[in-house]
Amino acid sequence: MRFICINSSGPVQVSGARPRPRLGVLLALVFCLGQQLCFSAEVTTAKGLSWWSLQPVQRPTVPGGDLGKDNPIDRFLSVSRGVQPKPPADRLTLLRRVHLDLTGLSPTPEEQETFLADLSPDAYQKVVDRLLADEQHAVRYARHWLDVLRYADADERMTAAPGIHLWRDWVIRALYEDLPYDQFVQVQLTGRRSNERTQMSATGHRSQREPRPGDVFALGFLSRGAGSDPQELAMNAVDTISSTFLGMTVACAKCHDHMFDPVSQADYYSMKALFDPLVLRKMTLASAADLMAAGKAQAELERQRAPLERERDTLLEPVRSKLYDDRVAMLPPDIQVVIRKQERTRSVEEQKLADDYFPILRIDGDKIDEVLTEDLRKKDRELRRRIDDLTQAIRRTNAPVIPVFHAVEADQDRAREQRYILTSADPSRSETNRPVRPGWPFVRGSIDFREGRVEAFADWLTSPDNPLFARVAVNRLWQWHFGEGLHRQPSDFGHQAGKPTQPELLDWLASELVRSGFSLRHIHRLIVTSATYQRASESEGALKPGSTEAANHQHDPDNRKLWRHPVRRLEAEAVWDSVHRAAGLLDVQVGGPSFEPGERSGASKSTPSAATTTATATKRRRGAYMTRGFSTSREATPDFLRTFDAEDGRDPCPMRTRTVTAPQALFLMNSPEVERAADALAARLRSEAGTDLARAVDLAYRLVLSRPPVAKERERSLTYLENDPQRLSRFAWLLFNLDEFIHVP
Incomplete structure (x- = not known):
């Protein structure tokens, strides 16, 4: 065996046994590690805390003086634009965009007609206000938030989480009520809103308001992600809270x-100590009247059971010894048994066993689960013989074991060397059992725990003075509207993630969120009413050389300055909703348990066909209620969701992948759900348009694409249908498979 060690004088060959590490190698490793540790120590001190995201949010002055009717967002973006923005989108395109964006549902033909007929200056503003006040807006954005909060109906062990849908229902209700964002987070950490927690009265007594009904379900957030192990739950809570809210x-x-980033190991375990231990427990969620009725019923049950149990014992008493003897008969012959009986009634041998040996088996003689008629002693002798034969065979092989011991020793030596290097660079690493106090990162100094450690942490986390809380929140909202945040890493505002593209706009939005009382709806309204949001998207066809749009693409190919509205593919749930809404099969009822795609939630159980009508067709719930979970095979999440990049809830998902792949096209072409919806849409067209094919074509385009067909589309559609009117189902299927259908313009 030969080794080569490298030092300053070049390679040195060493023969024989494993050599000791050379001093040059150790010094080099210690120096490199020391450099890293110095950098780590540096970022946790003043230099690390000077990073932009850890500075207080300062409200910048809106550029350009008096705003008038201008949206501040447009003012901030116009300063650094340097490109020619595209004109506003046409009205129907804008209507479809804002409907899909705010509710995940396309506008109905009636909503399209109403909007086109309203020529008032605030027509679009009225649409926005109506959509923001709709429960379906809450359902859609609950889906966004639950991606980040890692909602799942089952875990990696395929274990169902009973009642977890109540947490989802709480999130939907909170968003529908426009619960302030700071309260939205506090309730999920503490189960109470800040104005309901214990407060010190003028007399020195603590007063506490009762939590609102249903707020306890918000604690489902802390129960996700690690089974029931308290340590894993606590660590999962720390990781999710820090990435999601900070x-x-x-x-x-x-x-x-x-x-x-300025987070020390002590910081981490101080934060973990806030939730340590985090124990799940079952709770009875019932009214006082229900509990009283249940108690009375239980008492009556016990009263009726008592005489039955006494009668059972009387009947069993004569045969107890026989049951015991049968169980003992199944034991091997070299196992001696001591019957549990009074000491004075034991034999000498029984007493010796009780004094000198420990029990290896206890038998309950009061009951018997099953009777075995097979001679177990014979089986036991056969098993022992086979074990003895195997033992002798192993001994006869006389396999060398010395190489194994050498390998183990080498691993131990390497571990000792690594420990020496680490402790030389940082002696504190050899210290163990260093206790930490509950606390949190980015804070140096005393902490007030008068209200309880988790409550105090929640107050600090959601404080307007926290430089990260509001910045992270508004960046997420921006990302959900434009596909990418002002800061490109929505869950990482640290040193490695860089800086935002529009830092002043990000800070202005963060300060506006605080100024509005943490109203998420206010920020949504600001974004979707901006001229930036209402821009047209890409032009059709190739870019003309020398055109303004070609120059824009050359100057800003990634659209970082938002000179056009980005085209985005619909999320999995929105594709599901759009298919079934156009067919008239969508059930928009809010709340309730999750469902499997194969389940039906309507009153009718009829199988849809070309002859069915929307009145009798089975309804489908919104995709937000589709069950999801995770396992090694990912079988818990339905194919419809997985094909279109939905997450399974294993980890927080700050940004979904938006792929456009061949399997997605094949799925839409061959999915039984899409076929079923196409049949239902054809039945709807026959019901509403009768034999008027021109009207059927126009209605189909409005239902599926939220616009009337252009002349060429109408002509080709009529030619296709006039040859065979029974093709209406295939025509509907074709519209569902258009690229335009699954994209937000």
Whole structure:
């Protein structure tokens, strides 16, 4: 065996046994590690805390003086634009965009006609206000938030989480009521809103308001992600809270100080101590009257059971010894048994066994689960013989074991060397059992725990003075409207993620969120009413050389300055909803348990066909209520969701992948759900348009694409249908498979 060690004088060959590490190698490793540790220590001090995202939010002055009717968002973007923005989108395109964006549902033909007929200056504003006040808006944005909060109906063990849908229902209701964002987060951490927690009265007594009914379901947030192990639950809570609400990744600090961000290992475990231990327990969620009635019923049950149990014992008494003897007969012959009986009634042998040996088996003689008639002693002797034969065979092989011991020793030596290097660079690493106090990162100094540690943490987390809380929130809202946030990493505002493209706009929106009382609806309204949001998207066809749009593409190919509205593919749930809404099969009822795609939620159980009508067709719930979960095979999440990149809830999902793949096209072409919806849409067209094919074509385009067909589309559609009117189902299927159908313009 030969080894080569490298030092300053070049390679040195060493023969024989494993050599000791050379001093040059150790010094080099210690120096490199020391450099990393110095950087880690540096980022946790003043230099690390000077990073832009950790600075207080300052409300910048809106450029351009008096706003008038201008949206501040447009003012901030116009300063750095440097490109020629596209004109506003046409009215029907804008209507479809804002409907899909705010509710996940396309506008109905009636809503299209109403909007086109309203020529008032605030027609679009009225549409926005109506959609923001709609429960379906809450359903859609609950789906966004639950992606980040890692909602799932089952975990990696395929274990169902009973009642977890009540947490989803709470999130939907909170968004529908426009619950302030700080309260939205506080309730999910503490189960109470800040104005309902314990307060000190003028007399020195603590007063506490009762929590609102249903707020306890918000604690489903803390129960997700790690089964029932208290330590894993606590660590999962720390990781999710820090990335979701603070935009910081702290998981690295489990093992060492964060290499790039000001989060030390002590910070991490101080934060974990806030939730340690986090124990799940079953709760009876019932009114006092229900509990009283249940108690009375239980007492009556016990009263009726008592005489039955006494009668059972009387009947069993004569045969107890026989049951016991049968069980003992099944034991091997070299196992001696001591019957549990009074000491004075034991034999000498029984007493010796009780004094000198420990029990290996206890038998309950009061009941018997099953009777075995097979001679177990014979089986036991056969098993022992086979074990003895195997033992002798192993001994005869006389296999060398020395190489194994050498390999184990080498691993141990390497571990000792690594420990030496680590402790030389940072002696504190050799210390163990260093207790930490509950606390949180980015804070140096005393902490007030008078209200309870989790409550105090929730207050700090959601404070207007927290530089991260509002910034991270408005960046998420911006991302959900434009596909990408002002800061490109929605859950990482640390050193490695860089800086935002529009830092002043991000800070203005963060300060506006605080100024509005943490109203998420206010920020939504600001964004979708901006001229930036209402821009047209890409032009059809190739870009003409020398055109303004070609120059824009050359100057800003990634559309970082938002000179056009980005075209985005619909999320999985929105594709599902759009298919069934156009067919008249969508059930928009809010709340309730999750469903499997194969389940039906309507009153009718008829099988849809070309002859069915929307009045008798089976309804489908919104995709937000479709069950999802995770396992090694990912079988818990339905194919419809997985094909279109829906997440399974294993980890927080700050941004969904938006792929456009061949399997997606094949899925829409061959999915039984799409075929079923196409049949239902054809039946709807026959019901509403009769034999008027021109009207049927116009209605189909309005239902599926939210616009009338252009002349060429109408001509080709009529030619196709006039040859065979029974093709209406295939025509509907074709519209569902258009690229335009699954994209937001």
